[in-house]
Amino acid sequence: DAGITQSPRHKVTETGTPVTLRCHQTENHRYMYWYRQDPGHGLRLIHYSYGVKDTDKGEVSDGYSVSRSKTEDFLLTLESATSSQTSVYFCAISHGLAAPYEQYFGPGTRLTVT
């Protein structure tokens, strides 16, 4: 177990409402990531962080924002949820710029936007 928790684990929300997903790690890893996983698309990177207050966009960042005010927490916010954001969201962590480069994943959050 990589010491990663995600909350909530399941959420149903309505179109147009804001949603925040939380990722918490106990490993003190520098890098944290948010992915979404959809049938036919695999895992796609939304945003990532390489330190407190340091974040960058991934390939599917439109409609999402992130914040990292503490090493252990990485928040993903959907400012105004849309049905296309219905997905399973995974958080991951890694050491960063030095080997090993592998990422370790949390249990996921299933988000449904109605």
Next chain:
Amino acid sequence: EDQVTQSPEALRLQEGESSSLNCSYTVSGLRGLFWYRQDPGKGPEFLFTLYSAGEEKEKERLKATLTKKESFLHITAPKPEDSATYLCAGGGAQKLVFGQGTRLTINP
């Protein structure tokens, strides 16, 4: 553009029937090739990292190999508990690009 392609999309085997999963990659500045296992409703579980062509790693019935263009995940005498989706990813120091996975089913 960085790309990782896995084949086949799905594979059904009988218990004990060995086979291989393929992962083709074009990733600039590749630092590692990664294999994960994902069970339904769970997050991907890290299996292996391969850093250079010719490298091999083993874990129980699984062996991963790497060439300059492909990686293979060999499954020897699989058991029903090996049923899962296997994901391949290639990446640099900061980001990974994932393939779409191979859904493996082992029938008893």
